[in-house]
Amino acid sequence: MAKKKKLIGVDLGGTTIKFAILTLDGDVQQKWSVPTNILDEGSHIIPDIVQSINHHLDLYKMSANDFAGIGMGTPGTVDLANGTVTAAYNLNWKTTQKAKEQIEAGTHMKFALDNDANVAALGERWKGAGNNEPDVDFITLGTGVGGGIIASGRLQHGVNGAGGEVGHVTVQPGGYLCTCGKHGCLETYASATGVVHLAHDFAEEYSGNSKLKKMVDNGDEITSKIVFDLAKQGDFLANEVTNKVGQYLGLAVANMANVLNPSYVVIGGGVSAAGQFLLDLVDKTFQQEAFSTVRASTTLKLAKLGNDAGVIGASSLALRFVDDADLSEAAKVANVAATVAE
Amino acid sequence: MAKKKKLIGVDLGGTTIKFAILTLDGDVQQKWSVPTNILDEGSHIIPDIVQSINHHLDLYKMSANDFAGIGMGTPGTVDLANGTVTAAYNLNWKTTQKAKEQIEAGTHMKFALDNDANVAALGERWKGAGNNEPDVDFITLGTGVGGGIIASGRLQHGVNGAGGEVGHVTVQPGGYLCTCGKHGCLETYASATGVVHLAHDFAEEYSGNSKLKKMVDNGDEITSKIVFDLAKQGDFLANEVTNKVGQYLGLAVANMANVLNPSYVVIGGGVSAAGQFLLDLVDKTFQQEAFSTVRASTTLKLAKLGNDAGVIGASSLALRFVDDADLSEAAKVANVAATVAE
Incomplete structure (x- = not known):
């Protein structure tokens, strides 16, 4: 049996960017954070995310291949299909940001994103007070x-x-x-x-x-x-x-x-x-x-998860990149919630 | 190619019971109504529904075999899984009514039901102002x-x-x-x-x-x-x-x-x-x-459908009894809406 892949969850906020590495069951194995640099119209934010992920993969002696993908919660208005963000004023982002394109190119991992409050809701519902109902x-x-x-x-x-x-x-x-x-x-x-x-x-x-x-x-x-x-x-x-x-x-x-x-x-x-x-x-x-x-x-x-709700919920956005056979029943339920209905 | 089946929609109200025969695309082909007899704790209502459907099938020289099934909207609290209704006070129903069991036995057709306002919503959404969005x-x-x-x-x-x-x-x-x-x-x-x-x-x-x-x-x-x-x-x-x-x-x-x-x-x-x-x-x-x-x-x-919203929406509950291959794209969308997620 092939080794099960991990998930990366990113919770992008106006003050800090939180990261976590999680199992396919949403259990946090590593977490870290970096300050959000909103200078220069927030142009450092996405490169900082890419750099921080790659740096921590090196630290943990892991590679893109060990992960199913990255999920991220972000402020602003999210274009789910294109993976872009607009109108995130607390990030100083005044123009549309190609988050998916840039993060996929920089990390060689698949990427999905959603609004920060939605992602926290997914986290609390999957692993917190919501009992996955x-x-x-x-x-x-x-x-x-x-x-x-x-x-x-x-x-x-x-x-x-x-x-x-x-x-x-x-x-x-x-x-x-x-x-x-x-x-x-x-x-x-x-x-x-x-x-x-x-x-x-x-x-x-x-x-x-x-x-x-x-x-x-x-x-x-x-x-x-x-x-x-x-x-x-x-x-x-x-x-x-x-x-x-x-x-x-x-x-x-x-x-x-x-x-x-x-x-x-x-x-x-x-x-x-x-x-x-x-x-x-x-x-x-x-x-x-x-x-x-x-x-x-x-x-x-x-709520039960405190600050972790964001990274946990964000990671559930990446469950869509995993074969259903590798997911537990609970993770399948979380994946359906996180995936936009066709 | 086998002849496409029809649907029956029933809109059960405190004053009248409305019936319609519809195509799989929700187009009304026949409709009629009977007064609701709420005497004797509403015990005549379900037999009246069975009798009226069977009588009209005779009139139109049709049989149970010509239909995919019956959908009904009802007042009260609906148990979707068991097909029962409780607390429908304007029908004088004081005890739980086994609507599905009795109507299936009396008509030899499959039967599904939901709340009356939900059913009207399904109707307006499918064929009325909702554009099937x-x-x-x-x-x-x-x-x-x-x-x-x-x-x-x-x-x-x-x-x-x-x-x-x-x-x-x-x-x-x-x-x-x-x-x-x-x-x-x-x-x-x-x-x-x-x-x-x-x-x-x-x-x-x-x-x-x-x-x-x-x-x-x-x-x-x-x-x-x-x-x-x-x-x-x-x-x-x-x-x-x-x-x-x-x-x-x-x-x-x-x-x-x-x-x-x-x-x-x-x-x-x-x-x-x-x-x-x-x-x-x-x-x-x-x-x-x-x-x-x-x-x-x-x-x-x-709303666009007036009194027909109920029978049209009710009929969409019976789309679940039809092979997907026999449904148009619009009817498939209506069927997903009318079916409870697993």
């Missing part, structure tokens, strides 16, 4: 709010790649202005910056006793973590903020579940470090706003 | 509000069959009480009864000149059609009502599209008889609340 929705609460939807066993892109854009679901018509130009998007309340925005607004209207209020009035730097930590300690104003965040998240999650009825809605990203405290707040509104059948069958969960 | 969402505005979602080419049921329950998306937290027990469901505002509810509420608070106001004060029976007709004629109060309906529908449609990014959201059902006037109202809010990529790629459309 056919219907799993994922929300990531970071600087922004992203999402990915696996429905009937397949990642949903929609007609123009905007499938899973739960960050831009309107939860408050006429509410906060979003970077997307709309008002009242979930992202404006439930992202790390949204939580801080709410804290500043609520502090302005509040005159009672609160450590959060004092910090804001002092001009101290407020973070989403500070707000949640103070809320857990019983700070009144901080709880007003986190209750509001929970309400908006619960409404968005319930309405997504009312339409898709997934087994799980998995919540990840930096803000989800608030853990069970956050989940309980979201679930309170979810229980109010979800249809009875959905309440009975859809469960909210915290 | 992979990503089409459908909303039906009737006595209630139902929906069906085709995503990546497949009808979405979710984990417990509540996929597409857009009628129970919350559009107004704490709003009107819904029959489902929640508050502020889309159905409470945008169904035929919801429109009338809004008209009564708005009339109570309005003291200006309005024909709708006069009718309400007179105790005249108000219907959704009357409200929309008066709105089109420029009645101020009626426009307040229809604007509100458009806002809630536009919000629900935009948020569904923000998550699924379909090619089309198709709006059907009795209330949609208000036509382009309604569609323009919905689109106004949709343009405000949809994410830019979604605005650029998702289009709202009126």
